[in-house]
Structure formats: C-alpha cells, structure tokens
Amino acid sequence: MAPRKLAAGNWKMNGTLAALAEIDRLLADHPQPGCDVLLCPPATLVHAAAARAGHIAIGGQDCHAQASGAHTGDIAAAQLVDAGASHVIIGHSERRSDHGETDIQVAAKAVAAHQAGLVAVICVGETEAQRDAGQTLDVISAQLAGSVPEGATAGNTVIAYEPVWAIGTGRTPTSDQIAEVHALMRQRLSDRFADGGDVALLYGGSVKPGNAAEIFAIPHVNGALVGGASLKAQDFGPIIAALSAA
Numbered sequence: 001m002a003p004r005k006l007a008a009g010n011w012k013m014n015g016t017l018a019a020l021a022e023i024d025r026l027l028a029d030h031p032q033p034g035c036d037v038l039l040c041p042p043a044t045l046v047h048a049a050a051a052r053a054g055h056i057a058i059g060g061q062d063c064h065a066q067a068s069g070a071h072t073g074d075i076a077a078a079q080l081v082d083a084g085a086s087h088v089i090i091g092h093s094e095r096r097s098d099h100g101e102t103d104i105q106v107a108a109k110a111v112a113a114h115q116a117g118l119v120a121v122i123c124v125g126e127t128e129a130q131r132d133a134g135q136t137l138d139v140i141s142a143q144l145a146g147s148v149p150e151g152a153t154a155g156n157t158v159i160a161y162e163p164v165w166a167i168g169t170g171r172t173p174t175s176d177q178i179a180e181v182h183a184l185m186r187q188r189l190s191d192r193f194a195d196g197g198d199v200a201l202l203y204g205g206s207v208k209p210g211n212a213a214e215i216f217a218i219p220h221v222n223g224a225l226v227g228g229a230s231l232k233a234q235d236f237g238p239i240i241a242a243l244s245a246a
C-alpha cells in the first residue's frame with residue numbers, strides 16, 4: 001500500500017451555513033477527484049456539511065481526550081463521529097499556541113480519536129525562531145515522538161507538517177526544506193510503526209493554487225493541509241486538481 005493522496009482543508013474559525021455552498025461547488029467541479037478530499041469546517045457546520053458532502057470527507061478541528069463529561073465547550077471524538085465526521089485535526093499549531101496544548105495532550109486526543117474510529121490528522125511544525133536556530137529536525141522529531149500515539153497506523157493517522165511561520169503568511173519553505181522534513185518524518189514513522197511507510201504526510205502553510213504542483217512534486221509529500229485557500233472552491237479546486245495530477 002502506498003500512502004493515499006489527501007487534499008485537506010481547514011476552515012479554522014471561518015464560515016456560517018452560507019459557506020456550505022462552497023461544498024456544492026467542489027462536488028460539481030470535481031465529481032471524481034484523483035485524490036481523497038477532506039474539509040474540516042467549524043464544529044457548528046460539521047453535521048450540515050457531512051449531510052451534503054458526498055465523496056468529500058468531513059472532519060473536526062479538535063477533540064477532547066476524554067470520551068464525555070464535564071468539559072464545557074469541548075467536543076468528544078464520538079460526538080464528531082455522530083455528526084458525520086470521519087477525521088479530526090489534532091495538535092494544530094493554533095491549538096498548541098492559543099490553548100497551550102502539549103505533545104502529551106495531543107497524543108491523548110489522538111488516542112481518543114482513534115478509539116472513536118476517527119482518522120487523526122496530527123500536526124507538527126517548527127516556529128521561525130526554532131528554524132533560525134537550526135533546531136527544525138530536532139523539533140519535528142520530538143513532536144512526532146510525543147504527539148503520535150503507539151496505536152497509530154496508516155489507516156487511522158495522517159501527519160501534517162505545518163511550519164508555524166508559513167501559516168497564513170504567504171511564505172513557504174523551499175522545496176529542499178520541505179523535502180528534508182518530510183524525509184525525516186517518513187524515516188521516524190518507518191522506524192516506529194510497521195506501516196509507517198504508508199502514513200500519508202501532508203504539507204501545510206500558505207499552499208495556494210500557484211504553488212501546489214511544485215509542493216506535490218516533493219518526495220514524501222502526499223497532500224496538503226490548506227487553510228485560507230480551502231475556503232473558496234475556486235481556490236481549493238485547483239489544489240485538488242494539482243494533487244490528482246501529481
């Protein structure tokens with residue numbers, strides 16, 4: 001089995017019911033994409049999105065490590081499943097920075113996601129200061145070791161490399177820099193898991209229609225986790241097409 005190609009969109013805290021029309025446009029424009037397509041809308045839209053998403057998978061943007069209980073404002077993995085989600089983003093850098101999530105917490109959330117039957121899209125990435133200090137590979141290694149739980153398989157886990165300094169900035173690493181990190185991630189996963197060679201590895205951070213094809217040509221890049229350019233079908237569509245052609 002080779003890693004599956006996945007074009008994933010993270011809508012973050014954007015969109016109301018009206019935004020679901022973008023899903024209809026994507027379905028119309030890409031009736032048979034040559035890759036898996038995932039959209040992660042805000043929690044308020046997961047159920048409605050899943051009801052009309054057809055072949056597009058729907059995911060949450062976070063889940064709690066506990067299965068239920070007194071955790072006001074949080075969402076359990078099983079509740080995402082109940083709403084129609086098949087995936088959940090875990091450990092996005094905005095969760096790590098806004099909510100102080102640690103690798104240990106991220107791993108616990110991934111375990112909860114797996115137990116509920118969700119695919120966990122686990123995010124890692126260095127800050128600009130860490131890259132400038134030459135720490136990128138050490139940071140990514142440590143995040144992978146700490147955030148990816150023992151039960152991870154190619155079927156229940158996707159890893160997204162998102163350099164913090166590339167998110168929403170219009171800046172991207174060079175192809176060589178992305179290749180270096182993705183090769184490291186493939187090696188670390190292969191060392192640790194029997195099917196680590198088959199875990200899909202996504203790049204995320206200012207992926208746009210104009211740079212998608214170049215990024216998808218990089219070894220061990222199996223797709224993208226797209227923020228801003230996933231909000232509109234006219235932007236996300238060409239990214240889906242580029243991955244399908246890669």
Ligand SMILES: O=C(CO)COP(=O)(O)O
Pocket residue numbers: 010092162166167168169170204205206207225226227228229
């Ligand atoms: O954080 C991201 C996806 O999770 C990337 O966001 P942008 O594509 O807007 O840079």
